[in-house]
Amino acid sequence: MASRMGTLLWRAGLAAALVCGIGLLPWLSHTDPALTVLKARNADRAPSPEVLAGIRDRLHLDDGPLRLLARWLGGLPHGDAGRSWISGAEVAPAVAQALGVSLLLMAVSLVVAGGTAAVVCARTLCLGARRRLDGRPPGGSGSAVLAALPEFLTASVLATVVGVQWGWLPALGWYGPRWTVLPALALGLPAGAVLGRLLDDRLPAAFAEPWAMAAAARGLPGRSIARQALRRCVPALLPNLGLFAVGLTGGAVAVEQIFDIPGLGRTTLRAALAQDLPVLQAGTLALVALAAVTTAVARLAARRLTGPALRDSALHTLHGPAHTVHGVPSTAHRILAVAYSFPLVAVVALGLPRDPLALDTTTRLRPPSAAHPFGTDALGRDMLARVAHGALDTLLLALAISALALVAGTLLGLLPRLSGPLVDTVNAVPPVLAALLVTALWGSGSTTPVLAVAAVAWAPLAAHTSALLRQERATLHLAATRALGADRWYLLRSELLPAVLPAVTRHALLRLPGVALALASLGFLGLGAQPPSPEWGLLLAENQPYAERAPWAVLAPAAVLALLGALAVTATGALRRTRRPARQVPLRAAALADA
Incomplete structure (x- = not known):
């Protein structure tokens, strides 16, 4: 009771500190x-x-x-949030209207994300229902390419091709349901690909659990088994779904800019750039309230889906010896990892000797050739050189931030009473909003994207660690080991960490392209590096107006980001390894518990 009261006080203190910080902007x-x-x-x-x-x-x-x-x-x-410093109008009605637009866009985007995740997991569900999983994670790398495509690039392509050239759907404005389709696709497809990969990573182990084997032996329909396997794996992903929901609302700034949507993201961006702090205050507070509601709903849904097994320590581990067949890394993953890494290394090696700042106006927007393999941009600069040098600014920063996020997320996730309220607080601040707050306080610069992304990148990993830890602590073998007198350090070192770390490490690797995309998105919005820096987001922003005349200038950095996503997924497959045989102590403990 005292610990629960302490957690509530800690949560209330963090919420009060965040609200006071917003009020003191x-x-x-x-x-x-x-x-x-x-x-x-x-x-x-x-x-x-x-x-x-x-x-x-x-x-x-x-x-x-x-x-x-x-x-x-x-x-x-x-309902009085002050008056705008720019227009003098009341802030609350404008922010409420922008929030309504963003909520509608978020709802449609979540539908698209759910459908995309279902497509990504469909093959695993079908094979698992038929008991035909052969030990290899069946998911491919196509979803990784989709997840690594920048949202603003996807939005630009959809608006230009589907909206303007083909005329199938409206590309600009916000006047009815038809105007939500293209922006929802731009937001929902990458988010659904990430969620689908995370779910697909856990499904094979769920199909190998004793209940699934017993159900199949009794002749239960494969559809029912697949439905229960899905229910078994979804609770661990619900905290990340809450993060996606808030990100689709406050982090959709670039998409709202491209499609001219009067949503909350674009409203807060304009307020931050114009130093209209009352509008930024109200927009940030609206996201905080949305995050609180979303987190509470996700936590309640996770408990309802898991049921009394979580309370009674009656779950089976998803990382036990029954699943060692799924830990064997496939040769295909190793070959694909080499195949995807080779062009990335080649691009950097061939481009670094070239000058990314050399101007030649006589070769403006030239197509790819022997002299310029990636073509040139609007100022005649070599795109291969700019993409390669941009890798040092984007890829290395993304690697460093991902490594720090993995360490911080794992450590904080092991302390759920401490990290839970922190995750809920950070959940309210997607990278773009964090960058806007940094810009409002200290101005924009090259360090703004790094500070903004690093401040929030650990939250999904901490939420994933806490969710996995909660389920692993409710397993039978852990209860039996604890009954034999094992202390908490032994359980943490020998049982919990080996069960949690592989999945969280793969999650961090899957999010590496997302970190690179976040850095690129902030550069695209003008909140990071400034010209003539070859940072990838800035490259995309500079060449976006010439996408129809010179598509290579946009496709080159986008293709590198897509290759990075494919490499991240294949590397997660290569990280899978065979677990050593189960120790005898937990087995004897289980036998004693049964007796």
């Missing part, structure tokens, strides 16, 4: 709010000290942080 900002208001409303007027002092007095900015926070918090119960 005008005071924490490095810029002068009065100067921002003057430039927006009367740019011709000289910013004299008297004029700025009058603006501060009207906005009550000199009242100090406590009065500023009290005034902002006092207005929230009445």
Whole structure:
């Protein structure tokens, strides 16, 4: 009871700190709010000290942080979130309308993501229902390529080809259900591919559990077995589904920009860039509330799906000796990993000796040739050189951030009472929103994407670790081992970590392209590196206007990102290994427990 009360207090303290931090944004900002208001409303007027002092007095900015926070918090119960510094209009109605648009887009995107995940897992479900899994994870790398495609690139292709050239669906605006299809596809396809891969990673072990074997021996329909296997694996992924839901709402900035959707992401982006902090405050608070609701629903759904087995320690481990057949790494995965890594290494090796900043306006937008294998951009710069040098800015940063996220996520996930409220808090801040907050406080720069992505990249891994740990602690063999007198350090070292680490490591590897995409997305939005840097997101942003005339300028960095995703998935297959035979202590403990 005391520990539960302590967790509630910790959760409440974090939520209060986050809300207070949002309320103090005008005071924490490095810029002068009065100067921002003057430039927006009367740019011709000289910013004299008297004029700025009058603006501060009207906005009550000199009242100090406590009065500023009290005034902002006092207005929230009445629906008063202040007035925009730019337009002078009330903030709450505009943010509520933008939130409604984003929620509708999120709902349609989740439907698309669910359908995509079902397609990714369909082959495994069919083979498992027929008892024909041969020990190899049946999923391919096509879903990884889909997951690694930048959302803004997918959105641009859909808008240009499907919306403009073919005219099948509207490409711009937000006027009805037909306008939701293309942006929902751009958001839902990559998210569904990641969720499908995570689910496909666990399904073979579920089909090898004793209950599945017994059900098949009794002649139960394969469809019923597949449905129960799906129910067995979904609870561990629900926390990540909550992360996706919030990310599809606050992280859809680039897609909303491309399709001209008046959603919450675009509203907060414009507010951050214009230093309109009251709008940014209200948008961030709306995402915090959405994250709290989503997390609570995901946690309740996980408990309902798992049922009393979680409480009674009656689950079977998904990592026990019965599943060693699925731990054998396939030769196909090794061959594919080499096949995908070779072009990546070749691109970097061939491009690094070239100058990525050399200008030649006589060779603008030239197609691929012997002199320029990836063609040239609008300034005549060699795209091979820029993609290769961009790998040092994007890929190495993504590797470093992923490694740190794996360590931090695993350690914090092992302490669910500490990390649970932290994950719920970070859940409310997708990378784009974190970058917007960093920009509002310290301005944009090359370190903004790194700080923003690193601050939130650990949360999905911590949520996955906690979910796996919760299920593993409810297994029969662990209860028996504990009954024999094993202490917590032995259980952690010999049972829990070997069961959790492989799956979380594969999850971190699957998210490596996502980290690279997050860095690229922030560069695409102008929140990171500035020209003439060859960072991949900036490359895509610079060449996006020339996508129809010179598609190679966009396809080159996009293809490298897709190869990175395919390599990440095949590497997860190569990480699968045969577990050593089960120790005799847990077996004897299980026998004693049965006796």
